[in-house]
Amino acid sequence: MERKxxxxxxxxxxxxxxxxxxxxxxxxxxxxxYEGETxxxxxxxxxGKSTTGRSIIRLYDVTDGEILFNGENIASIKARKDLKxxxxxxxxxxxxxxxxxxxxMTASEIIGEAFDIHGMYKDKxxxxxxxxxxxxxxxxxxxxxxxxxxEFSGGQRQRIGIARALSLDPSFIIADEPISALDVSIQxxxxxxxxxLQRERNLTYLFIAHDLSMVKYISDRIAVMYRGRIVELxxxxxxxxxxxxxxxxxxxxxxxxxxxxxxxxxxxxPYTHEEVDGDVIRKETSPGHFVFGTAQQLQNxxx
Amino acid sequence: xxPKLVEVKDLHIHFxxxxxxxxxxxxxxxxxYEGETxxxxxxxGSGKSVTSNALxxxxxxxPGIYAGGEILFNGRDLVPLNDKEMAKIxxxxxxxxxxxxxxxxxxxxxxxxxxxxxxxxxxxxxxxxxxxxxxxLLHQVGIPMPxxxxxxxxxxxxxxxxxxxxxxxxxxxxxxxxxxDEPTTALDVTIQAQxxxxxxxxxxxxxxxxIFITHDLGVVANVxxxxxxxxxxxIVEYGTVxxxxxxxxxxxxxxxxxxMPDLNSSxxxxxxxxxxxxxxxxxxxxxxxxxxxxxxxxxxxxxQEPPMFKVSETHYAKTWLLHPDAPKIxxxxxVQQRIDSYVQEGDDVWNAKKF
Amino acid sequence: MxxxxxxxxxxxxxxxxxxxxxxxxxxxxxxxxxxxxxxxxYRFIQNKLAVFGFVxxxxxxxxxxxxxxxxxxxxxxxxxxxxxxxxADHWFGTDDLGRDIFVRxxxxxxxxxxxxxxxxxxDLIIGVLWGSIAGLAGGRTDNIxxxxxxxxxxxxxxxxxxxxIVVMEPGLVPMIIALCITGWINMARIVRGExxxxxxxxxxxxxxxxxxxxxxxxxxxxxxxxxxAILVTMTLTIPAAIFTESFLSYLGLGVPAPMxxxxxxxxxxxxxxxxxxxxLFFPALFISMTIFAFNAVGDGxxxxxxxxxxx
Numbered sequence: 007m008e009r010k011x012x013x014x015x016x017x018x019x020x021x022x023x024x025x026x027x028x029x030x031x032x033x034x035x036x037x038x039x040y041e042g043e044t045x046x047x048x049x050x051x052x053x054g055k056s057t058t059g060r061s062i063i064r065l066y067d068v069t070d071g072e073i074l075f076n077g078e079n080i081a082s083i084k085a086r087k088d089l090k091x092x093x094x095x096x097x098x099x100x101x102x103x104x105x106x107x108x109x110x111m112t113a114s115e116i117i118g119e120a121f122d123i124h125g126m127y128k129d130k131x132x133x134x135x136x137x138x139x140x141x142x143x144x145x146x147x148x149x150x151x152x153x154x155x156x157e158f159s160g161g162q163r164q165r166i167g168i169a170r171a172l173s174l175d176p177s178f179i180i181a182d183e184p185i186s187a188l189d190v191s192i193q194x195x196x197x198x199x200x201x202x203l204q205r206e207r208n209l210t211y212l213f214i215a216h217d218l219s220m221v222k223y224i225s226d227r228i229a230v231m232y233r234g235r236i237v238e239l240x241x242x243x244x245x246x247x248x249x250x251x252x253x254x255x256x257x258x259x260x261x262x263x264x265x266x267x268x269x270x271x272x273x274x275x276p277y278t279h280e281e282v283d284g285d286v287i288r289k290e291t292s293p294g295h296f297v298f299g300t301a302q303q304l305q306n307x308x309x
Numbered sequence: 310x311x312p313k314l315v316e317v318k319d320l321h322i323h324f325x326x327x328x329x330x331x332x333x334x335x336x337x338x339x340x341x342y343e344g345e346t347x348x349x350x351x352x353x354g355s356g357k358s359v360t361s362n363a364l365x366x367x368x369x370x371x372p373g374i375y376a377g378g379e380i381l382f383n384g385r386d387l388v389p390l391n392d393k394e395m396a397k398i399x400x401x402x403x404x405x406x407x408x409x410x411x412x413x414x415x416x417x418x419x420x421x422x423x424x425x426x427x428x429x430x431x432x433x434x435x436x437x438x439x440x441x442x443x444x445x446l447l448h449q450v451g452i453p454m455p456x457x458x459x460x461x462x463x464x465x466x467x468x469x470x471x472x473x474x475x476x477x478x479x480x481x482x483x484x485x486x487x488x489x490d491e492p493t494t495a496l497d498v499t500i501q502a503q504x505x506x507x508x509x510x511x512x513x514x515x516x517x518x519x520i521f522i523t524h525d526l527g528v529v530a531n532v533x534x535x536x537x538x539x540x541x542x543x544i545v546e547y548g549t550v551x552x553x554x555x556x557x558x559x560x561x562x563x564x565x566x567x568x569m570p571d572l573n574s575s576x577x578x579x580x581x582x583x584x585x586x587x588x589x590x591x592x593x594x595x596x597x598x599x600x601x602x603x604x605x606x607x608x609x610x611x612x613q614e615p616p617m618f619k620v621s622e623t624h625y626a627k628t629w630l631l632h633p634d635a636p637k638i639x640x641x642x643x644v645q646q647r648i649d650s651y652v653q654e655g656d657d658v659w660n661a662k663k664f
Numbered sequence: 665m666x667x668x669x670x671x672x673x674x675x676x677x678x679x680x681x682x683x684x685x686x687x688x689x690x691x692x693x694x695x696x697x698x699x700x701x702x703x704x705x706y707r708f709i710q711n712k713l714a715v716f717g718f719v720x721x722x723x724x725x726x727x728x729x730x731x732x733x734x735x736x737x738x739x740x741x742x743x744x745x746x747x748x749x750x751x752a753d754h755w756f757g758t759d760d761l762g763r764d765i766f767v768r769x770x771x772x773x774x775x776x777x778x779x780x781x782x783x784x785x786x787d788l789i790i791g792v793l794w795g796s797i798a799g800l801a802g803g804r805t806d807n808i809x810x811x812x813x814x815x816x817x818x819x820x821x822x823x824x825x826x827x828x829i830v831v832m833e834p835g836l837v838p839m840i841i842a843l844c845i846t847g848w849i850n851m852a853r854i855v856r857g858e859x860x861x862x863x864x865x866x867x868x869x870x871x872x873x874x875x876x877x878x879x880x881x882x883x884x885x886x887x888x889x890x891x892x893a894i895l896v897t898m899t900l901t902i903p904a905a906i907f908t909e910s911f912l913s914y915l916g917l918g919v920p921a922p923m924x925x926x927x928x929x930x931x932x933x934x935x936x937x938x939x940x941x942x943x944l945f946f947p948a949l950f951i952s953m954t955i956f957a958f959n960a961v962g963d964g965x966x967x968x969x970x971x972x973x974x975x
Contacts, residue, residue: 050497051468063873086877093875106866110700110888116867119884120874154699159586160353170870189352190524194568194580201579216497219527223570223580260502262527264569265651266550269531274502327706584685601686609679611686635680 011074012178012210013062014038018071018081020054020061031057033234034071039178044204044211046225046242048218048257054234055214056101059180062212063098064089075178090124097171101183103163107155113141113166114151120173140169145199161192168199172207180212185220197224218261222246227294230254233279235286240295250297250309253277314486314518315341315364320378322356322363325371329591333359335542336378341486346512346519348529348550350565351539354587357522360539361488364520365405366395382486401431404479408491410471414463420447420474421459427481446477451507469500473507480511487512490522505531526569530554535623538562541588541598547617548624555648557640558618558626560603567644581643597629605630605638704892707968714964720957724950728773737764739771740922747940757942759932768924769946775925776954779836780906783843784898790844791851792894796886798852799859800878810856813849821846829917836919839912843905854897858890865889892969899962903955910951926951 016036021028032054039045049055061068064080073081075092083089100106107116114137118127127133138148144165155163164184171179181200185193197220203209215221221228222242229239230251238251249255256277263269284300289309291297297309322334334356341347351357362368364380366387380387382402387395399405407413415423424446425439440459447455450473463471472492479487489508493501509532512519521532529536529550536553538546538561546559557563567581585602588594594601600610607629609615618631630638639645709715732739741763748758756765798809825842832838862868868885876884906926912918913927914934921928926947933944 065869065872090875098873100866100870102866106870108867108885123874123876123880161586191564191568191583194582198579198582219570256499260498262531264526264530264566266530266554604685605682606684608681608683
């Protein structure tokens with residue numbers, strides 16, 4: 007049986023700057039996300055992974071391409087009223103637990119912000135109950151509702167950010183580097199929480215990160231981005247165990263492991279940038295595992 | 310035994326804030342030998358950066374207070390030195406590399422000048438020599454076309470290249486000790502790998518001692534000879550890199566190792582986590598500061614601070630679990646399994662002398 | 665590691681019972697909830713100069729309210745004793761028309777403070793609106809609005825003011841209009857800068873992904889977070905306005921007699937500087953003290969709000 011694709015991105019382009027001299031942050035990428043899965047989007051800073059996430063949730067007006075969310079093309083929606091409907095279904099978790107919470111608001115104001123915007127839970131008691139429920143869902147106490155953002159630790163703040171994203175009961179969440187600003191022990195807490203929420207609420211995640219070990223751990227499939235394009239996409243295990251694209255290989259070889267013996271023997275595989283000239287084709291090397299490159303490149307890589 | 314370069318004894322650093330006195334470093338002691346790398350690993354707020362800044366006497370006073378202890382550098386205590394005396398040591402004997410290469414370089418000064426300035430300041434070279442040596446340094450830190458780069462400004466370089474320049478500046482006066490405070494945290498993994506290789510390479514050639522501050526256990530495994538694990542302003546475990554990674558004794562170290570997924574862990578097993586968050590250091594908890602987050606905490610942990618227990622000649626841990634009367638609590642299964650898999654993959658030499 | 669010889673004292677056996685972690689202590693927050701403004705307040709009261717400025721200001725404003733009401737003299741009463749030096753009857757002396765300078769100082773304080781505060785308030789409204797619209801809209805709208813402001817700054821200010829006052833007859837209203845012609849531009853620039861930085865903060869992006877409209881963003885996020893900078897700018901605009909008012913009065917463009925502002929009093933006092941120096945000294949002293957007090961409070965506020973000092 008064909009699995010349902012909750013999100014399908016086709017030929018997405020996001021350019022900034024002037025038309026004559028555009029900065030191509032995202033340059034013609036296509037992928038889809040199955041309902042209930044986690045797609046990891048990895049790459050180094052400036053590769054366009056965060057821009058991709060923000061374009062999909064329409065923080066930017068996309069330059070070109072289609073974003074089919076539950077079959078509807080949201081890239082072409084202009085009116086805020088129509089966008090509001092889709093805001094209920096797609097939400098985002100941000101990177102910086104300090105910058106992502108308004109310092110002048112209490113936890114309950116932050117979590118309940120969406121209720122004001124959408125005119126929900128107007129009854130005070132009902133609203134308080136809903137906020138408390140969300141706080142508890144992310145492992146905080148309802149007693150924390152009246153506290154200001156700066157009173158919480160980084161991990162707790164990120165939990166509040168997650169509670170905010172859950173407040174409208176979305177089905178799809180874009181997590182934009184949600185753990186990279188957190189300490190190691192806190193990262194694990196947040197990742198476990200995200201996994202638990204996914205199971206309980208049948209959420210679909212687009213998980214954007216640069217930390218490959220965490221992405222591998224949380225994702226079902228992984229897309230590797232490099233300079234605005236996807237270079238390789240496939241099941242998480244395959245990407246890690248049998249990377250095909252030389253950039254993916256290089257990236258993987260650079261991840262340090264908490265294992266001194268293997269670290270001492272590790273050989274880094276360098277990658278030299280290759281200009282793409284010619285049409286990029288997508289080659290399926292095994293079911294669901296794609297490598298992107300020109301015909302010449304693919305041949306050079308032995309694919 | 311190699312000669313000792315640095316010896317820190319029972320260092321206490323406090324900060325005065327409007328909310329009260331923050332005890333950022335609470336009795337840290339360690340030593341550093343010539344030519345070795347000591348990694349200080351810990352989470353934010355553990356006091357690792359404060360400790361390293363304290364070595365350079367970079368703690369602003371006020372609000373900082375050197376509340377006790379000694380920092381012996383080549384046998385000389387740095388704590389009572391004034392700014393002028395410290396200025397001679399900074400850059401000359403001890404150099405520092407910070408996290409963000411952009412803010413540690415002067416954006417309005419050419420790269421070459423920033424390097425030669427250090428040399429001239431410390432009379433390490435004559436003016437004509439300085440340029441030749443700066444170009445040579447740029448070459449050594451792996452910057453292509455050093456003559457051209459010499460006349461460029463920091464913004465003309467990429468992040469990785471800038472960090473190389475920062476390292477070149479740090480090396481300019483040929484310091485005996487290099488303190489690197491999260492030098493690769495702001496960089497991408499592929500660049501990080503290059504910078505780590507570079508630092509190890511330089512250390513081998515120059516026999517520099519390095520104190521490497523980081524929160525990333527992968528980086529620690531890559532660079533360190535010895536490791537100090539910090540928590541709540543104290544060193545809780547201290548040993549060689551193999552001892553810390555393959556025979557950890559402190560439950561906090563177990564937690565750190567367990568909470569990091571490696572490329573082999575599968576999505577089905579939940580990560581082990583350390584519940585809660587670190588304590589507030591304005592009023593540190595009584596007894597063992599880690600106890601409230603420790604599933605193996607003993608009754609005494611809430612009463613009395615544990616001493617450093619000796620595990621081997623080089624390995625110490627600050628936990629009551631090592632007391633002869635304490636119950637024998639094994640390393641958590643998931644952590645032990647991972648260690649076993651590493652050690653099996655590891656070389657036979659290690660297997661032969663197993664703990 | 666320096667380690668003393670481990671002498672392990674014998675501990676009771678139950679000391680080594682495994683009791684585990686204590687959930688309650690793990691996520692304990694500080695006992696008292698400190699809002700942002702409370703924190704600012706704590707830092708502010710630690711700044712002695714700022715507190716001194718604040719006390720001084722309170723006294724000046726309090727006196728301005730009370731003294732003209734309770735004094736036995738009126739500010740326009742001509743008492744028949746001319747150019748008296750300070751004495752028990754007339755604490756600050758009298759002027760050439762025999763009016764009590766002490767009462768006139770506090771009556772003048774009302775005018776000067778009223779002009780300063782009103783001008784700052786009008787600046788605030790125009791500046792915040794202009795700046796936040798420009799900052800939010802961005803792009804071409806921003807460009808046009810800020811260039812307009814630039815053009816206005818480039819017009820020789822004093823000339824415009826003099827013409828305006830001459831055309832409209834000196835008085836309170838033209839004075840305030842004159843102060844506001846370019847006064848709001850500084851506020852607009854500062855608000856625009858704040859808005860530009862705040863609107864790209866992740867919490868604003870988060871609100872947008874929740875479906876927030878512009879109105880919601882302004883009320884819930886932009887204004888509360890720009891409030892600090894606005895407040896500081898305003899406290900620093902008031903003394904500037906008071907000073908400009910004094911200066912214009914000094915040129916003879918101030919409020920008409922018998923009303924008095926500190927500026928007109930100083931202007932009159934200046935004529936008799938050699939013979940009756942107290943007539944200039946007192947208004948000048950209060951102008952300086954008030955400007956100092958406002959500046960001290962403004963600086964104190966800015967330091968208290970500075971995020972770099974926040975922990």
